[in-house]
Amino acid sequence: MPWDEGLVNSLVYDKPDPSEGRVVSYVQAVNEALALALDSDPEVFVLGQGVDDPTAMFGTTKGLQSKFGSHRVFDTPLSEEAMMGVSAGAAMNGMRPVYMHNRPDFVLLAFNQLVTHAAKFHFMDNGQTTVPMVVWAAIGRGWGSGAQHSQAIHGMLLGVPGLKIVMPSTPYDAKGLLLSAILDNNPVCLFEHRWLMKKDGVVPEGFYRVPIGKGIYRRRGGDVTIVGASHAIELGMQAATQLAGEGIEADVIDLRTVKPIDEQIVLESLHNTGRLVVVDTAWMKGGLCAEIGCLAAEKGFPDLKAPVVRIGLPDVPAPAGFTLEQFYYPDAARIASAVRGLVRS
Amino acid sequence: MASNIRYPYKGQGDQGFDVFAGAHAPDALVGLYRAMLRIRLIEEEIERRYHQDQMKTPIHLVIGQEAAAVGCCSALRLSDLVYSSHRTHGAYLAKGGDLKMMLSEMHCRINGCVGSRGGSMHLIDKAVGMAGTSAIVGGVVPIAVGAALAIQMKREDRVVVVFIGDATTEEGVMAESLNFSALKKVPIVFFCENNFYSVQSPLATRQPARDIRAWAESHRMPALSVDGVNVLAVRDTVSKAVAHARAGRGPTFIEVPVYRFRAHGGAGDDSKTGYRDVAERAAWEAVDPLLLFRQFLARTAQLTDASVMHMEAEIASEIAGAFEHALASPNPTEADLYRHVYAD
Known part of the structure; x- marks a missing residue:
């Protein structure tokens, strides 16, 4: 094991x-x-x-x-x-x-x-x-x-x-x-x-394909866009569920593919919500968070009602110890808190 | 003077041909000479024109190493695959790569063998089995092993030869590749042209005085050494290794001492900068692979000066035509840049 x-x-x-x-x-x-x-x-x-x-x-x-x-x-x-x-x-x-x-x-x-x-x-x-x-x-x-x-x-x-x-x-x-x-x-x-x-x-039996290069909405809501992939979607969905109880509705976009990025779905959602939170399982700097943030700045700037928020790992290697890990990894509460800050600003 | 020769020639000179010559028809022997001569003349013409800056590409000339390329590739079938390091000219031409496409590539034209994406370090012509190269020392080695694995898995009757140099044996991936190829007994020949220098770094500053052949052998595969200025000896040794691979018995490593008469890159020799002694190059030029083989063929009355002159004229005409073709060929367009980043 x-x-x-x-x-x-x-x-x-x-x-x-x-x-x-x-x-x-x-x-x-x-x-x-x-x-x-x-x-x-x-x-x-x-x-x-x-x-x-x-x-x-x-x-x-x-x-x-x-x-x-x-x-x-x-x-x-x-x-x-x-x-x-x-x-x-x-x-x-x-x-x-x-x-x-x-x-x-x-x-x-x-x-x-x-x-x-x-x-x-x-x-x-x-x-x-x-x-x-x-x-x-x-x-x-x-x-x-x-x-x-x-x-x-x-x-x-x-x-x-x-x-x-x-x-x-x-x-x-x-x-x-x-x-x-x-x-x-x-x-x-x-x-x-x-x-x-x-x-x-x-999961269906037999053969089927999920297309590479296409994202998918896991949840629709008009107040904020939460974008990510992999385990970040699990956290994003947990946060969105919490927020819904407070009257804040989130789009949660699962990119599924991080290269090439489905820019269209991100920009479409941003157009509707005007607020963007990017969540990643990796470091914020120079990675997926940065790339999506840049996409918003380049192609979605008129839609932005607030600055883009990145939620990923700090510019620090992963610690091994249990307590330090709690400070290191983002969780649903941090995403929810960031969204509240955005929506109420 | 002799004391300045760090890496002396240790072969038998033109006496080394006799033992192999009987196995070949006279035409075949002359054909091997012509193939070496053709590479030499192509390289000399590239070198002569390089300063015109129309070939905007690094060049790594194989002048001095022609017997290795020709001897090796003459032991292969068209369907066999060759992979190579950055010093590609010899292997490409010896495997049958198209000269016009090579020169178009070196002139950065759209009809170059890889559409001006490669330059001289990436001469590829899949139609003749010149399958891939890498400009990272050792980078092509596991890829060649993977090609051999694919051949084995598909039960094809083909072998792979990968051209490497002495410095490749210092890369970790080389040991990894020897290990895996011996483990799986894939049909590959590691053809190691030991020219004693990596750029300007001599072997002695990079490796202890180990025997490269014995090192390879420790991976439990046959490892041979052959005189790299003797085209017939190279051909004979590679033939044995190829037969071994075709029979499903796995890889062979061949160490081939050779000497490059020119700098690592660019035109001309750079020995005068002091990293190697000019006397060392001169000593190897005395056993120039073309000179030795021509002496042997003349001694055995198979080649006359007149027939060499005829050959030279034929080849010169082919080369002139190929340069003319390259220089008259179109450049790529901006749209070409974006092609083939991803396959459909």
Whole structure:
């Protein structure tokens, strides 16, 4: 059992309504997407440290090796840069690798291959080669994960042309976005959040896709726009529910994809509300918060009734200790408080 | 003078050809000479014109290293794949890459082999299996291993050769790639042209006096060393490695001592700046791969001065035509900049 299982098990989520469809766990949804992709396309293969071990990458790869064989689902040496390059090279030659990491921190070891090679080959060889690969990793948080096991690195990658980055917030999206990522002809980073993994949700059986590059309203309200992705949506929805009790109605936009950003949905909502709160699981500086804030300044300025508020991590590495973590990570109360400040200003 | 030669030639000179020559028809031998001569003359013409600044691209000339490129690629099929470091000219041409597209690329024209997105460090011609390059030392190595993995997974009858240099063996990803390729027994040949210098840093300031070949062998794969000025020896060694890979027996590492007669980049030699002794270059020029092979072919009465002159004239005409083509080719437009950032 992973060492943070206790923490993740202790999280409480709203139960989905079974009358709306089949309810499965987040992990099951990811597992189904991988199994469907492996089953339908012989070009797909899954690699990563521990994908075939008993914990099976939080359970997401459980049973895949026995079903599809050790040539298509396999463990790797601890050679992140080489394995990222191997994935790119295989993708450039007709395969569709899904390279899984249990933390994005390990992807940093492979930035040379991801940023300087995989993301650029299609451009550099004038479109002769495509690089259809998925880099999957689950953002950690809490239980002592600390500075080197809890980094959300999507902000660092927003400025890399050629990459796509998706960040699901529900089991439905986890399956549909992963299938879209695997079928995409570009390198796609899919960053999960460890805290979403015990969430259940309504997930159709069989194949479906959630489009990359399109956001979705999780909630409609005319007073303020809350934008984010991944676990930030969980916090944003909790805050919006609290605020509704006080008569403040929020639009909550789940970007689903953070690169390329669905600018239209953000600007549309901002046009209606005039107030923008950007929430992210990562650092505020130079990342998604900054990018959305800049979008509002550049293209939504006439609609802004108040300054944009960023809610993300301070310019500080993640602490490992429990008490310090409480000061570090934003929660629903902080989002709600920021919204109150905006609406009443 | 000899004491200034830090990295002496250790091969057998033109005596080294006899043992291999019997395996080849005379035409084939002359063909190998012509292929080397063609690369040499192309490189010399690029060098001669470089100061005109019409080729707005860095260049990394392979003058002195032609036997390695030609010997290696002559052991491959069209369908086999070559990946390369930044020093691409030799591998590109030896694998059969189109000269006009190469020169258009170097002149930043839209009909360059990669549409003016690459320049001389990224000469790619997928039609002939010149599959990819990287300007980051070692960067292309795992990609080549990945290509070999794809070949293995799809059960194709192809092999991959990756051209690397001595400095690549200092990159962590190189060790990672040797490890994984040996683990999975993928069909790849690591072709390590050891020219003793990385830019102006000699091997001795970068590595202890280790044996690169033995280091590679410790990853549990065959590791060979071959005289890089002997085109036939290179061809023979690569052929063995390729047969090994085709048989499903996995990777081979080949160390190929060679000498670049020019600077790391740009036109001309820079030995006079002092990082290597001019005498060292002169000693290697005495065993110029073209000179040695020509001496051997003349000694065995397979090549005359007249036929070399004829070849030179033919090649010069091809080169002149290719430069003319490049210079007459259109430049890209602004719209071209935005193409192929993402694939559909």
